[in-house]
Amino acid sequence: MKTLLILAASLTIMTFNSQAADLDNGRTLHTNNCLACHTSNMYTSKTRKVHDLAALSARVKRCDFSLGTQWFDEDIADVVAYLNHDYYKFK
Numbered sequence: 001m002k003t004l005l006i007l008a009a010s011l012t013i014m015t016f017n018s019q020a021a022d023l024d025n026g027r028t029l030h031t032n033n034c035l036a037c038h039t040s041n042m043y044t045s046k047t048r049k050v051h052d053l054a055a056l057s058a059r060v061k062r063c064d065f066s067l068g069t070q071w072f073d074e075d076i077a078d079v080v081a082y083l084n085h086d087y088y089k090f091k
């Protein structure tokens with residue numbers, strides 16, 4: 001019975017995670033893959049080119065593509081959420 005309860009609880013957590021963006025996953029992916037060509041200073045620079053969420057998402061997809069990482073859509077979404085949370089702060 002106890003095992004069943006734990007199982008049910010972890011299933012609930014997993015379901016919750018698949019809906020909300022995982023900022024920690026985004027941060028880890030970004031730190032491990034995305035700082036080869038540019039630092040994160042570019043994200044807060046006055047001359048940055050990304051001005052909304054759609055452009056941010058498109059840019060992350062393009063950089064993922066040129067990097068050849070072939071992330072899943074969920075991973076792209078996590079990195080976009082992380083960059084927006086820590087740097088861009090679009091509504």
Ligand code: HEC
Binds near residue numbers: 037048056066
């Ligand atoms: C192969 C080199 C390269 C790698 C690796 C790379 N990028 Fe980029 N990235 C660029 C270049 C070049 C630009 C600037 C393009 C421009 O100025 O139009 C850029 C721009 C960006 C911007 C837009 C900054 C702005 O102007 O607001 C974001 C966001 C970004 N990259 C995210 C990422 C992410 C996330 C990753 C990891 C998947 C990544 N980059 C990895 C080359 C790279």
